[in-house]
Amino acid sequence: MNSQAERFAELHIDKVQRAFGDTVALRGMDLTIKGGEFVALLGPSGCGKSTALNCLAGLLPLTGGRITMDGKRIDTLPPERRGFGMVFQNYALFPHMSVRRNIGFGLSMRKVGKAELNRRVDEAIRLVQLTEHEHKFPAQLSGGQQQRVAIARAIVLEPPLVLMDEPLSNLDAALRLEMRTEIRRLHQSLGLTTVYVTHDQEEALALADRLVVLRSGEVQQIGSPEDVYAHPVNAYVAGFMGYRNMLRVTVESVNGEHAVVTGDGVRLAGVNRESLPAGAAAVAAVRPEDFTVVSSPDEDNTVSAAVEIVEYHGREQAVEARLSSGEQLHVRTNNRLAPGDKVFLKVPLERVLVFS
Ligand SMILES: Nc1ncnc2c1ncn2[C@@H]1O[C@H](COP(=O)(O)OP(=O)(O)O)[C@@H](O)[C@H]1O
Ligand SMILES: [Mg+2]
Incomplete structure (x- = not known):
């Protein structure tokens, strides 16, 4: 795969707001993501992490602000035109399709030719170490294997941005650690740009190049793991950092x-x-x-x-x-x-x- 080719230089999230009626889930979020970065959005349940991710993906329209990629406005595009890879907590696989077909589905929707599709699916299956399981159905796989399918399905499209929403929360502790390393390895070896949502400070510190700590829809601090861990800006961030x-x-x-x-x-x-x-x-x-x-x-x-x-x-x-x-x-x-x-x-x- 050569996802490097699609890499953008900068994605600007500019004063992005999202309200649900009277509930303001995201208040004027500002963040610049550089191509190749691994950014974690961190905060407790209900602080607006998924809202931010869904606004990026195009699954939720903004109620204020804008998102641009290398100067081009993208928040007005539907999700499929943004072409970002998504990985969710509940995997969201097609139950009636084999591992192989789940992973190839997005490519076939894009009318990629058969030879090219097979080559790319083989490669993605190999990368997530599912070669022996490619003909099984999701119900025949463990939680960890299902999440590998979801990750393969996202990266096979060589997306400019991969969005992950608490992808490891349904896994047991040992598998969570293993998949965490796996996600970081794929990010590095494929040169991906990743935005990763979690409520787990340890996961965020271990994975990310930069953390964005959220509280009630507001950014509290943005910085490297070392920076946020050693110099939290307020008592709330400090509480999150142990x-x-x-x-x-x-x-x-x-x-x-x-x-x-x-x-x-x-x-x-x-x-x-x-x-x-x-x-x-x-x-x-x-x-x-x-x-x-x-x-x-x-x-x-x-x-x-x-x-x-x-x-x-x-x-x-x-x-x-x-x-x-x-x-x-x-x-x-x-x-x-x-x-x-x-x-x-x-x-x-x-x-x-x-x-x-
Ligand atoms: N579809 C929705 N309708 C109404 N309120 C919502 C909806 N989605 C999220 N919210 C509210 O927005 C806030 C942020 O939610 P969310 O982004 O899901 O938080 P997190 O992912 O950090 O747990 C919460 O107060 C939540 O209740
Ligand atoms: Mg959430």
């Missing part, structure tokens, strides 16, 4: 770049100030794995908590503990703890993020 602890604090004093923040049973001296003024209400965000269990309360920046629940995770334990204020903490540690233990947890100041 900062499960949000301690309610007040900025007690500021000194240049640093601040002292205090809350119920918490005093952190020297966190990054993030331009907050003294007196401001804020949250201090901490990842579960960033706490260290220490033996005494007299170390700086330590909180004391009571262990309530301990889950065994092999090398680590996932611990739910409670501060004297009643706030719950999530902690991951190598220390062996038990319910009822009183622990002192050191908070590493350089890893705490403070948001208003």
Whole structure:
């Protein structure tokens, strides 16, 4: 396959809006996708991910804004004229057609000649490793195999853009990891441009060149996985990136770049100030794995908590503990703890993020 030939330089999503009656599912989305990129749209259920993807595909008309590809307007074209490949969570295969016919269907609709069609279908079947199953029907395949058929059906058309809507959510955990690697491998080896929708931050971080984090139809942050993971712009994105602890604090004093923040049973001296003024209400965000269990309360920046629940995770334990204020903490540690233990947890100041 030579999908490189169809690759575009830039696709602009420009102030795109989509409303369903009074519900605004997408509010003025701006995003530029470069040919060859793998972009993940990330956010919880209902934040507008599928709406954005369906607007790109042409399955939903926009209620505002425009989409252009290399300067040409495409949001006015019907889906078949855009010619994007789509892969959905529920596979959407034709049940009465064999694997081979499912994969070749789009090519036969496009009146591609028989020899060419067979060559391209063979190649797609080989790429998704279904050669031994090509004469089976969807009902005779596992979920993972069905999703491979759906992927082959999308890429066989050598589309300029492949759109995937939570394609792995119906698979069990082991298969999900395997197919994740498979999708990234196909993206790279075929030089595809992919927009991938997921609510799973780990999947988005693992797959994408760039993440777009959405909340209630609004883009919160766009950046590389490293960037979004290390520098989330607000408490919402931080929560999505694994900062499960949000301690309610007040900025007690500021000194240049640093601040002292205090809350119920918490005093952190020297966190990054993030331009907050003294007196401001804020949250201090901490990842579960960033706490260290220490033996005494007299170390700086330590909180004391009571262990309530301990889950065994092999090398680590996932611990739910409670501060004297009643706030719950999530902690991951190598220390062996038990319910009822009183622990002192050191908070590493350089890893705490403070948001208003
Ligand atoms: N066909 C529809 N009719 C009415 N409301 C819809 C429709 N599709 C989506 N919505 C609403 O738009 C919002 C975004 O939905 P969706 O894009 O499906 O979110 P996600 O894919 O992130 O879970 C939700 O509030 C949802 O209820
Ligand atoms: Mg969805």
